[in-house]
Amino acid sequence: MGRMxxxxxxxxxxxKRxxxxxxxxxxxxxxxxxxxxxxxxxxEALHRTLTTGRCTYWSRSRGEFWAKGDTSGHVQHVKSVALDCDGDTLLVQVDQVGAACHTGDRTCFDKDVLLPAAGQ
Incomplete structure (x- = not known):
């Protein structure tokens, strides 16, 4: 059997993990x-993302890999991947098909906007 x-x-x-x-x-x-x-x-998820052209993540709750869109059809086609200056965050630029959020919304960041205190 060959090495993965x-x-x-x-x-x-x-x-930096x-x-x-x-x-x-x-x-x-x-x-x-x-x-x-x-x-x-x-x-491994990053390797899969870079080699398949589709975002693959690690589910902490399920303890398994998941490629975005495998069950929903809402695929993320990778355009580029960048590592930040500290090496501790990835920025994955994608072409999103359909909703990105598991709730069915386009983005996960549109519902609960926290505003600074007045005068800030």
Whole structure:
């Protein structure tokens, strides 16, 4: 049995992961800049994202990988992936098909807007 392909060691060396091996990944619509959602990726999820062209995340609650859209049809086609200056967050620019949020909304960030105190 052959060895599974892994994340490029040069990329893996730059990642600063949480104690459980995860990095937050912000999904952003590539042409409008709209922030769609945040998910978690480990090395394998990032490798899958980079090699398949579809966002793959790690589900902390289910303990398994999930490719966005496999059950909903709301696929994220990857346009680019960038690592922030600290190496602890990924920005994945995507072309979102349908809703990004599990609630059926386009984005996960449109319902609960927190406003600063008056005068701030």
């Amino acid at each position: 392909p892994q994340l490029d060691p040069a990329i893996a060396a730059r990642l 949480t104690p459980d091996g995860l990095v937050p990944a912000i999904a952003q619509q590539y042409d409008t800049g709209e922030v769609l959602m945040m998910g978690w990726m480990n090395d």
